[in-house]
Amino acid sequence: MLLGAVADDLTGATDLALTLARGGMRTVQVMGTPAPDLDLSGVDALVIALKSRTIPAPAAVAQSLAAARALEALGARQIIFKYCSTFDSTPDGNIGPVADALLDLLQTPLTIACPAFPTNKRTIYQGHLFVGDLLLSDSPMKDHPLTPMRDANLVRVLGAQTKRKVGLVPYQIVAAGADAIKSAFERATGDGISHLVVDAISDADLHAIGAAVSDLPLITGGSGIALGLPENFRRQGLLAQRQGDTDFRAPHGRRVILAGSCSAMTRQQVAAAQAAGCPSFRIDPLAIAAGKLSAADIVNWVVGQNNVDKPPLVYSSADPAEVEAIQGQLGRTEAGESVEHLLGEVAVRLRDIGFIEFLIAGGETSGAVVGALGVAALRIGPEIDPGVPWTVSLCKQPLALALKSGNFGAVDFFLKAWGKLP
Known part of the structure; x- marks a missing residue:
């Protein structure tokens, strides 16, 4: 297995699994930690769907760690923590606490936070999340019954959920390409930053970010962050060129x-x-x-x-x-x-x-x-x-x-x- 993902809800997991499958990875989605007898032979990516977005943060952390440990045991070379493209969470979490716990588990100093999904009109500019032409805080998400999002500044939102330092890779660096983004990662690590919100306004940006994160053990974000990941494995000779699941057939009734x-x-x-x-x-x-x-x-x-x-x-x-x-x-x-x-x-x-x-x-x-x-x-x-x-x-x-x-x-x-x- 090349890639493992922990998703905080079911539809988000399916969204991510679709992105990976379209990128040519043989992808299976499971509900909760996979059963020991589940046949995963030939699978390139496994997405574990949890129902952890709105539960108390300690429970979300425990479930996410159990899922990540299972992915490690299956040999996943990189782990994604997938959450909503509108960064759905409360002031107490659960995005920050889960990301912190996964950083500790994987013993890595830095990860990114990038929920951008331009195809569905979710973009990030100067650390602010937009839904279409509206700031997140002006969008219908401000009235969400469980996770009302009333601040569009992701650096500030994430900063309230973690005791670690949160920084920003602004758009001018993202637009300069993967090497410039990687250099920003190195500077952030030197400055003691653990979470980097990364701007993205197009799929081209997400592909550049994807190339830049090839060496990061942990990535966090929406499904769009996975656009560039399959190509990383191809460059390493670990993934064949293929066109999705061509023999998919569904039952009818x-x-x-x-x-x-x-x-x-x-x-x-x-x-x-x-x-x-x-x-x-x-x-x-x-x-x-x-x-x-x-x-x-x-x-x-x-x-x-x-x-x-x-x-x-x-x-x-x-x-x-x-x-x-x-x-x-x-x-x-x-x-x-x-x-x-x-x-x-x-x-x-x-x-x-x-x-x-x-x-x-x-x-x-x-x-x-x-x-x-x-x-x-x-x-x-x-x-x-x-x-x-x-x-x-x-x-x-x-x-x-x-x-x-x-x-x-x-x-x-x-x-x-x-x-x-x-």
Whole structure:
């Protein structure tokens, strides 16, 4: 194995696995530390998906260290700590504490922090993260129900999460190329800096950064940081030239959309699907808490929808004001967890009666559903939209799964995804 990755949520792991697979690396994604009997022969990259983004920092550190140790044992030459391209975290972590722990584990003095993903309009300039034309702090992420991001200055945000020194590689150095970036790494190490936020506004920048980090044992960032990594291994004669997974085939059967994300983009995707005629069922967290809504109720509704061209949509997506009101009654975490648990149970019941194709929107929701289904590993398939592929579960009863981060995908994602499934 050449490359190992620890991802703090499921959809982010899938996004990274897609990037590596497109770069020609034979990539497998697993949920949690891989089982000893999992066949990883011939695998170039292994991505371990955790559900650690919003749990207490000590638990996130413990899970991430266990995953990294497993990757080391499998022979990974380099490790990526993957988090969201909008740097989703709280003032207490978990990005800083996990990165610090991994630096200690790998006994290395320096890593980078680069969540840039220009294809999805996430760019970094002078240490400030932009979402499209907006600073992160002015984007819809400022209202995220679990990780509201109200400061776009990543040097300052990361600095609040670590006791180590945080620095910046500004764009003028990045634009000068890989050698200039490497020189910045050397200067930072001499200055006692452990975390370097690196500017990037284009894929060309990410390729240059990728070349510069070839000797770093640890890299942290979004999936975009992996764009240049496969070529490093090719230059070393460790990776063959190949064109992704050409024999990917998915099972086909009844399909359903389960959307738990309340992001602005997912709400637009829900509205677009409804406008196109997809039957929809909205989950009310208050009804769950009152015992007035069960998984059986939702499954009965889904089964009753027979239009194969318009898959049924089950969603809990709501605008920030409504989410805040519900959280005020049920609690900040309890509201989301009740929906996630319910959608997990719905997915299991649907699978047991023959549903095969699942489109899941939201990182936390995807983690809950995949966990409930008992999926241990995924094979990465074709891209639907940047950062979102179809996958197939590696189990006795394969399922086709599209696991979408809340903010990813075009407005028509729920409608066009099915046409991308081989």
